[in-house]
Amino acid sequence: MNPRDRSLAVLVAVLWGANFIALDFGLGHFPPFFFAGLRFAVLLPLLFFVPRPDVPWKWLLGYGLCFGALQFAFLFVAMNIGMPTGLASLVQQASAPFTVALGALLLRERITPVQIVGILTAVLGMVVIGWHRAQTAALLPMLITVCGAFSWALGNLCARKANPQNPLHLTLWISIVPPLPMFALSAAVEGPGAGWDALATVFDSPTGWYALGGLAYTSLLATIIGSGLWTTLMGRYPASRVAPFSLLVPIVGFTTAWLVLDERPHPVELAAGAVVVAGVLLGSLKLTRRATPPGPLEPVPIRAT
Template identity: 30%
Template sequence: MPLRDLLLGLSAIAIWALNIIVIKVGVVEMPPLLMTTLRFMLVAALLVPFNPVHRHQLPFLLLLSATFGTLHFALLFIGLEQAEAGTGALLVQMGTPFATVLAVIFLKERLGPKRLVGLLLSFAGVVVLAGGPTLPSALPLALLLLSALGWAVSQLLIKRGPNIPPLALAGWVALFAVPQVALGSLLFEHDHMSAMANAGWAGWGAVLYTAVMSSIVAYGLWYGLLRRHPVNRVVPMTLLVPVLAVLLGMVLLGDSLGVHKVGGGALVVTGIALIILRFRPRREPQASQRREPQG
C-alpha cells in the first residue's frame, strides 16, 4: 500500500477512535438519545439529497435503520454515558465475534480452529473487562454488548442485501432512524429544548463531529481504500481503533488503565485479530467490501 493510502487509512482510524471520545464528551452536555437524533438529522440532511436510492431498496433500508441506526448507535451513545470511553470502545468491538457466530448459525459459514480460538479469547476478554472498575454496573455492559450485536446483525443484512453505495446507505439509514430515536428521546428524556439551549461548544461540536467526520469523511476515506486495495490489507487496520481510543481516553479524559482493561482489552483485540486476519491469500467476496466499521 502506498504511503499516501496508508496515511489516509490511519486518518480514518484516528477519526473513529476520537469519535468514541467525542461521544463521551457530548453526552455529558446533552441526553444521549437527543444527541443521536440530532446526529442522524444532520447526516440525513447532508447525504440523502445527493444520494438517491431505488424505491424497492427502501424496505431494506428501513430494516437496517432499526438494527444499525437505532440498536447500534443509540445504545452506543447511552452506554458511553455510563462507561469509560476506552472500555466502551473495547466492548463495541465485540460486534466482530458476534457477526462471526451469526454467520456460522444463519449463513452456514465454516468456523475453523483459528476463528474459534479468536471467539473464545474475545469473550474471555469481556469477562475480564466486566470484572474491572471501569463499568459502574451491569447496565452499561449490557447496553454496549447489545450495541455490538446490533452492528453484527447489520453486517449480515448488508452482506445479503442489495448493493447500495456506502454514503447512500449511511444517509438513508440515518433518515429512517430519526423518528425511531426521536420517539425514544421523547419517552425517556426530558427538557429537550433546555438541553439544546444550554449545550455548549462541546455538545454541539460532538453532534457535528460524529455526523460529518465519523459518518461522512472517515467513511469516504475508508471506502476509497477498499476500492483501491484488497480487503484483507485494509480491514486489519480497524484493530487500531480500540487501542487508540483507550490511549485517547487516558490522555484527554483521564481514564484509568488498570489490569482489567489491559488484560481484557488485549484478549479482545487478539481474539478479533485471529478472526479477521488471514494468513493465506484468499479471494474476498464482493459483498465483504461493504463491511461497516464500528462506531
C-alpha cells in the same frame, strides 16, 4: 485485501476511535436518546442532493435500525450511566466476533477453526472485563455496550446484503431511520422537552460548544467518511475479513481518552482488553495452505531479477 483497502480500514478505525471523545462531549450536554437521533437528523438535508441507493428497502431499513438506531442508543445510554469512554471503545469491538459468527450462521460464510479460537478468546476477554466490572457494581453499562456491539454486527450483515453501488449513498440514507424512534424514546424516557431545551441552550454554555464540536465530528467525519468507507469495504470483502480491523479502534480510544479525559483504566481491564484484541486479530486470520516445496530431484525455478 489490497494495501489501499487496508489503509482505508485503518483510517476508519482511527476516525471511530477518536469518535468516542466526540460522543463524550455530546453527551455532556445532550440526553443520550436525543443525541442519538440528532446525530443523524443533521444529515437529512443532504438527502435532497443524494439519490436513494438502489438496494432493497429491507436492507436499508435494517442497516439504519441496527447500525444507526440500536447501536448508538445502547452505546449512548451506557456512556451516560458510567461506561468509561476508553473502555466503551474496547467493548464495542465485540461486534467483530459477533459479525464473524453471524456471517457464518446467517450468510453461510466459511469460518475456520482458527477464527473460532479467536472468537472464543475474544469472548473470554470480555467475560473477564465483565467479571471485574461486576466487582465494582458497574456491570450494567458494560452489558448495555455489548448490546450495542451486537446491533453493530447485525448492521454489518445488512450492509453486506445491501451491497450498494455507492456505499456513501447508503450511509447517508440510513439517516431516515434513527431520528423518529430516538426522538420518541427521548420524549418518553428523558422528558418531552429535555432534548429541545438542551438544543436551545447549546450556545449559552461551554458544554454546548463542546457538544456542537462533538456533533460535527460524529456526524461528518465518523458517519459520512468513516461509515461510508466501512460500508464500501463490507460490500467488497467477506464480513470476516473487514470486521476485525475494528480491533484498532480501542487502541485509539484508550489513547485519546487518556490524553483528553485523563482516564486511567484498571490493569485487569487492560490485560483483558489485550486478550480481546488478540482474539479478534486471531479471528481475522485467513490461513492458506503453504505450497509444497520442490523435491530433491525437482528443479527449483529461478526468478529473473
